Amino acid sequence: MTQPSSPSPTATYRLQLQPDFPFAAAERAVPYLTALGVSHLHLSPVLEAVPGSTHGYDVTGHAAVRAELGGEEGLRALAATARAHGLGLVVDIVPNHMAVPSPVSLNGPLWEVLRDGPASRYAHWFDIDWDGGHRGRLLLPVLEGRIGDELPRFRVEGPLLHYGGQVFPLRPGTERLPLPRLLEAQWYRLAWWRLARTELNYRRFFTISQLIGVRVEDPEVFAATHATVLRLVREGVVDGLRVDHPDGLVDPGGYLARLRAGTKGCWTVVEKILTGAERLPGDWACAGTTGYDALRHIDGLFVCPQGSGRLFSHYRDFVTPLADEGGDWEETARRAAYEVVEHELAAEVERLVRTAARIAERVPRPGDHAPWALRQAVRELLVRLPVYRPYTGDAPGGARTAADAAMLRGAAEQARATFRVPEEAAAVDLVHDLALGRFAGGGEEGDDGTGGGDGTAGSEATDREAEGDLVTRDVADFAARFAQTASALYAKSVEDTAFYRYPVLLSACEVGGDPGEPAVGPGTFHEYCARLQRDWPESGTALSTHDTKRSADVRARIAVLSECPDRWRDVLSTVADGAEAAADAVPVDPMVAWTAWQTAFGLGASAAGGPAAERLTPAVLKAVREAGLRTTWTEPDAVYEEAVAEFVRGGPGGPAAAGLASLEAELAPHVRANVLGAALLHLTMPGVPDLYQGTEREYAALVDPDNRRPPRFEPELLAELDGGAAPADPSAEKLRLTAAALLLRRSHPEWFGAASTYEPLAAEGPAAEHCVAFVRGGRVVTAVTRLSLRLRETGGWWDTVLRLPAGGDWRELLTGRTLAGGTAVGVDTLLTQWPVALLVREEGRGATRAARAAWAELPEEERQQRAGDTTT
Numbered sequence: 001m002t003q004p005s006s007p008s009p010t011a012t013y014r015l016q017l018q019p020d021f022p023f024a025a026a027e028r029a030v031p032y033l034t035a036l037g038v039s040h041l042h043l044s045p046v047l048e049a050v051p052g053s054t055h056g057y058d059v060t061g062h063a064a065v066r067a068e069l070g071g072e073e074g075l076r077a078l079a080a081t082a083r084a085h086g087l088g089l090v091v092d093i094v095p096n097h098m099a100v101p102s103p104v105s106l107n108g109p110l111w112e113v114l115r116d117g118p119a120s121r122y123a124h125w126f127d128i129d130w131d132g133g134h135r136g137r138l139l140l141p142v143l144e145g146r147i148g149d150e151l152p153r154f155r156v157e158g159p160l161l162h163y164g165g166q167v168f169p170l171r172p173g174t175e176r177l178p179l180p181r182l183l184e185a186q187w188y189r190l191a192w193w194r195l196a197r198t199e200l201n202y203r204r205f206f207t208i209s210q211l212i213g214v215r216v217e218d219p220e221v222f223a224a225t226h227a228t229v230l231r232l233v234r235e236g237v238v239d240g241l242r243v244d245h246p247d248g249l250v251d252p253g254g255y256l257a258r259l260r261a262g263t264k265g266c267w268t269v270v271e272k273i274l275t276g277a278e279r280l281p282g283d284w285a286c287a288g289t290t291g292y293d294a295l296r297h298i299d300g301l302f303v304c305p306q307g308s309g310r311l312f313s314h315y316r317d318f319v320t321p322l323a324d325e326g327g328d329w330e331e332t333a334r335r336a337a338y339e340v341v342e343h344e345l346a347a348e349v350e351r352l353v354r355t356a357a358r359i360a361e362r363v364p365r366p367g368d369h370a371p372w373a374l375r376q377a378v379r380e381l382l383v384r385l386p387v388y389r390p391y392t393g394d395a396p397g398g399a400r401t402a403a404d405a406a407m408l409r410g411a412a413e414q415a416r417a418t419f420r421v422p423e424e425a426a427a428v429d430l431v432h433d434l435a436l437g438r439f440a441g442g443g444e445e446g447d448d449g450t451g452g453g454d455g456t457a458g459s460e461a462t463d464r465e466a467e468g469d470l471v472t473r474d475v476a477d478f479a480a481r482f483a484q485t486a487s488a489l490y491a492k493s494v495e496d497t498a499f500y501r502y503p504v505l506l507s508a509c510e511v512g513g514d515p516g517e518p519a520v521g522p523g524t525f526h527e528y529c530a531r532l533q534r535d536w537p538e539s540g541t542a543l544s545t546h547d548t549k550r551s552a553d554v555r556a557r558i559a560v561l562s563e564c565p566d567r568w569r570d571v572l573s574t575v576a577d578g579a580e581a582a583a584d585a586v587p588v589d590p591m592v593a594w595t596a597w598q599t600a601f602g603l604g605a606s607a608a609g610g611p612a613a614e615r616l617t618p619a620v621l622k623a624v625r626e627a628g629l630r631t632t633w634t635e636p637d638a639v640y641e642e643a644v645a646e647f648v649r650g651g652p653g654g655p656a657a658a659g660l661a662s663l664e665a666e667l668a669p670h671v672r673a674n675v676l677g678a679a680l681l682h683l684t685m686p687g688v689p690d691l692y693q694g695t696e697r698e699y700a701a702l703v704d705p706d707n708r709r710p711p712r713f714e715p716e717l718l719a720e721l722d723g724g725a726a727p728a729d730p731s732a733e734k735l736r737l738t739a740a741a742l743l744l745r746r747s748h749p750e751w752f753g754a755a756s757t758y759e760p761l762a763a764e765g766p767a768a769e770h771c772v773a774f775v776r777g778g779r780v781v782t783a784v785t786r787l788s789l790r791l792r793e794t795g796g797w798w799d800t801v802l803r804l805p806a807g808g809d810w811r812e813l814l815t816g817r818t819l820a821g822g823t824a825v826g827v828d829t830l831l832t833q834w835p836v837a838l839l840v841r842e843e844g845r846g847a848t849r850a851a852r853a854a855w856a857e858l859p860e861e862e863r864q865q866r867a868g869d870t871t872t
């Protein structure tokens with residue numbers, strides 16, 4: 001853990017900037033967000049991006065703030081308004097890649113590389129393998145068809161080559177060549193878009209050829225691409241950073257060290273997704289992750305382990321999937337990994353194979369590895385990694401490095417077994433050593449490295465030294481690219497394929513989640529929180545983000561189904577039979593039906609047949625394409641996709657959705673318990689909570705682009721609740737709860753920050769496992785209800801009690817009740833009006849309203865010192 005140079009945020013609020021929600025719109029929201037209780041605004045990327053982008057990750061230039069959002073003037077105005085209200089700014093940065101836009105001229109550095117080739121002053125910016133085929137040219141897979149068929153669409157105008165609406169620079173001196181020769185003479189090869197999968201010779205973001213990898217490991221490239229951001233940090237416009245996709249970088253740890261030096265240690269979190277028991281490398285210069293690990297632990301608390309197993313049985317009966325097509329999680333994930341590594345990432349694998357082959361040729365002792373054997377070794381090792389990427393080159397001797405080395409050893413043992421001839425499995429040993437970055441090949445037997453005595457010794461030694469340098473560079477290159485490819489493989493095969501093939505409980509199919517074991521017990525949750533407080537107390541935590549496939553409230557609704565699997569089976573059977581379908585309609589797979597109906601329930605049955613139907617169809621179609629079993633993004637089956645759309649319109653997105661209404665009403669109290677429970681845990685557990693726009697109220701959103709709609713705020717409702725009005729509905733309840741917790745955090749950061757403590761508070765009695773409670777800093781108690789439907793079915797709380805810490809009375813902020821410390825409070829009494837409780841020692845009497853009033857009365861300088869000097 002690396003502590004920031006100044007206090008961290010107490011809570012951040014993510015705003016998804018886009019032309020329909022620019023800096024000016026964010027500025028107008030500042031008074032509301034101040035009243036809500038956050039300390040920092042968290043902005044999506046602010047540098048120049050592809051025109052119209054709703055996310056900003058397709059960066060086209062690093063020298064300027066995005067004009068579509070209001071430019072640097074607009075950003076500075078937002079920062080000034082935020083600072084006047086005591087808030088700071090955290091900005092998302094994208095070091096891994098830039099856009100390959102249309103027109104390419106939007107990316108100035110890339111334009112010059114296309115024009116001038118490897119001699120361009122920007123050639124070292126981009127991760128291009130100039131020796132990777134295409135006769136030293138950069139492959140641009142932008143043509144709609146084969147080049148011979150597309151020739152009539154080209155035209156030359158001066159120094160420019162036009163293709164449809166796209167424009168490319170011409171290599172100087174080639175303007176007057178005949179078209180075929182002119183195309184051959186460029187530093188780039190224009191090609192059919194389908195060639196990208198196997199022929200691409202630049203690193204991309206996952207499998208997106210429109211995003212080209214940037215070499216920020218080069219100090220000059222780092223300086224150029226970060227100059228604007230670092231200047232904004234130095235000048236106090238930006239107070240903290242979120243780093244997108246660090247797993248794409250050659251050396252994430254080195255990058256973060258350089259970034260920390262450039263920012264003087266401002267609060268920085270990284271979008272690192274941890275799986276299972278994986279740990280963030282302890283030497284990384286950051287405050288922690290963006291919080292998907294917290295999401296997994298919170299969500300898992302509200303999944304019934306027994307019920308989820310029975311739900312799987314009903315799913316299996318309904319869908320009847322093959323083991324590797326959704327019938328078994330591990331087999332489904334493994335098959336998806338093979339498909340991605342053999343197809344979508346074929347170009348990345350071939351680059352690794354070429355590098356390994358060069359090393360084997362230059363160093364005699366490994367020798368004689370056929371390309372097919374190296375290819376199989378690379379694939380078999382990659383598909384067996386249980387994490388996004390290894391960090392074998394970080395901090396030699398460190399715990400993380402040792403753990404990753406052991407993981408690679410285990411993967412190698414399994415990979416060897418896939419070779420029929422044991423001797424050919426030696427290719428696995430070579431690839432394993434190269435992935436570790438520690439390979440050292442031997443020379444010929446008897447060669448002492450001193451050369452002969454015939455006068456050629458000097459030149460031979462020089463040649464060997466040069467050859468050794470090439471091998472060393474290739475080994476380092478292999479290790480980095482192996483790790484980068486591993487992260488792309490895991491993301492595409494698990495997040496973007498297997499999750500869509502295993503929809504048993506959709507709430508578990510989330511970034512960082514484990515659909516095979518979705519439930520998390522209270523003990524595991526407490527262990528995680530204690531570790532977070534000890535190791536990464538200022539790490540980010542999240543429940544909903546711009547990348548989650550379903551918002552937290554949608555997942556909370558779906559999770560209740562794990563408590564009533566038989567009820568879901570019965571309702572699904574009824575609504576599925578009652579859905580409208582034309583006599584000649586193409587039947588959709590049962591897996592699609594299961595996914596669509598569960599998604600409709602997550603959105604809310606009462607809404608599914610209304611405006612939400614327009615959102616449900618695109619989400620289900622995306623799920624079908626990502627699953628890739630009947631149709632894909634690149635090989636679409638238009639007939640089947642129309643059948644799916646028609647099924648949704650006539651079923652879960654149509655009148656038949658009314659059949660879910662009774663289930664929705666029956667489960668409403670338990671959905672409420674899940675929504676409020678997850679929210680309160682997120683807001684009071686260790687770490688810095690990040691609220692996605694709109695999630696302070698009920699927020700039902702599906703996968704992008706559905707979750708990137710401009711936010712709508714309700715400052716009037718917040719003011720009414722602050723004035724003492726009772727919440728009229730669950731959405732208002734969530735807003736009241738959120739504001740109470742956020743204001744408490746901002747007024748008393750010492751109760752929640754790095755210097756605080758985390759202590760589990762165990763309930764006692766027959767229903768103790770249904771209560772999750774903990775104490776923060778000895779001053780705040782959080783208590784929430786979990787698995788409330790099962791709790792009701794077993795008779796309720798009975799005589800279960802929660803013993804509040806001694807040392808004074810406790811005031812419950814949501815109800816105003818005062819409870820005596822040191823006494824055993826009946827949980828049925830504590831959690832009767834609300835399924836959650838937020839208690840503060842009596843010194844906190846009137847904490848919420850008083851905190852807001854005191855905050856408003858503070859001078860601006862004092863607010864900046866207390867909450868933003870929370871402004872890092």
